[in-house]
Amino acid sequence: MGTTKPLFVSFEGVEGVGKTTALSLFADLLDEQNIAYVRNREPGGTPVAEALREIVLGEHDEPLTDTTELLLMFAARAQSVAEVIRPALAQGSWVLCDRFTDATLAYQGVARGMPRERIDTLADWVHSDLWPDATIWLHAPPAVTEQRMSGRGRDKDRIEQQPADFFAAAADGYARLAQANPERYFQVETSAGIDVVKARLADVLDALLARSVARQ
Numbered sequence: 001m002g003t004t005k006p007l008f009v010s011f012e013g014v015e016g017v018g019k020t021t022a023l024s025l026f027a028d029l030l031d032e033q034n035i036a037y038v039r040n041r042e043p044g045g046t047p048v049a050e051a052l053r054e055i056v057l058g059e060h061d062e063p064l065t066d067t068t069e070l071l072l073m074f075a076a077r078a079q080s081v082a083e084v085i086r087p088a089l090a091q092g093s094w095v096l097c098d099r100f101t102d103a104t105l106a107y108q109g110v111a112r113g114m115p116r117e118r119i120d121t122l123a124d125w126v127h128s129d130l131w132p133d134a135t136i137w138l139h140a141p142p143a144v145t146e147q148r149m150s151g152r153g154r155d156k157d158r159i160e161q162q163p164a165d166f167f168a169a170a171a172d173g174y175a176r177l178a179q180a181n182p183e184r185y186f187q188v189e190t191s192a193g194i195d196v197v198k199a200r201l202a203d204v205l206d207a208l209l210a211r212s213v214a215r216q
């Protein structure tokens with residue numbers, strides 16, 4: 001392998017949907033095909049972006065405004081794009097990113113109600129033409145995600161502490177993004193168990209490889 005253009009693949013979905021597990025399974029599939037990749041997560045991925053993650057997901061004595069939250073997400077993203085994503089793609093590695101700007105559109109846009117045009121302006125500023133080639137959208141019924149989230153055995157972070165309707169709104173945001181971007185979005189249902197998820201991810205990878213060969 002290695003003759004096809006490296007792809008930028010993001011993994012999205014609400015808390016407890018199995019996103020990080022799916023990313024690891026997808027990474028195993030790339031290993032099997034000897035495809036080089038870099039793993040990244042947002043907010044985070046570099047020391048500075050991880051420090052910003054602590055601020056934006058941590059608890060503080062003063063409330064964090066929605067504007068601060070939005071700007072911190074993009075501040076972390078500016079670091080991650082410049083220090084991880086663009087250099088990895090330039091070196092021929094795929095990038096597997098645990099969340100990207102779709103998360104901002106779903107969480108800060110739909111769930112918090114921040115105006116879409118502000119997010120679009122920031123996205124244009126921070127990463128302009130760089131968007132994922134594919135977005136793997138992990139999906140499961142709310143009863144499943146809520147149960148998985150509460151069984152994590154650690155304290156919930158600032159965003160995880162939001163009420164159920166916040167996550168319902170974010171899930172709705174993802175559904176709208178999937179509808180608006182059918183070429184980029186691949187839905188993976190995670191409630192049927194890990195073997196089903198793995199088989200579906202293998203199909204997604206086959207489709208991406210076929211697509212990327214066809215475009216050469």
Ligand code: TMP
Pocket residue numbers: 015041042043057073098099100101103104105107108159160
């Ligand atoms: P996670 O790494 O466990 O998915 O947690 C990241 C949290 O940050 C999650 O609650 C979603 C949230 N988030 C946003 O609200 N906006 C964003 O742009 C990103 C990247 C994450």
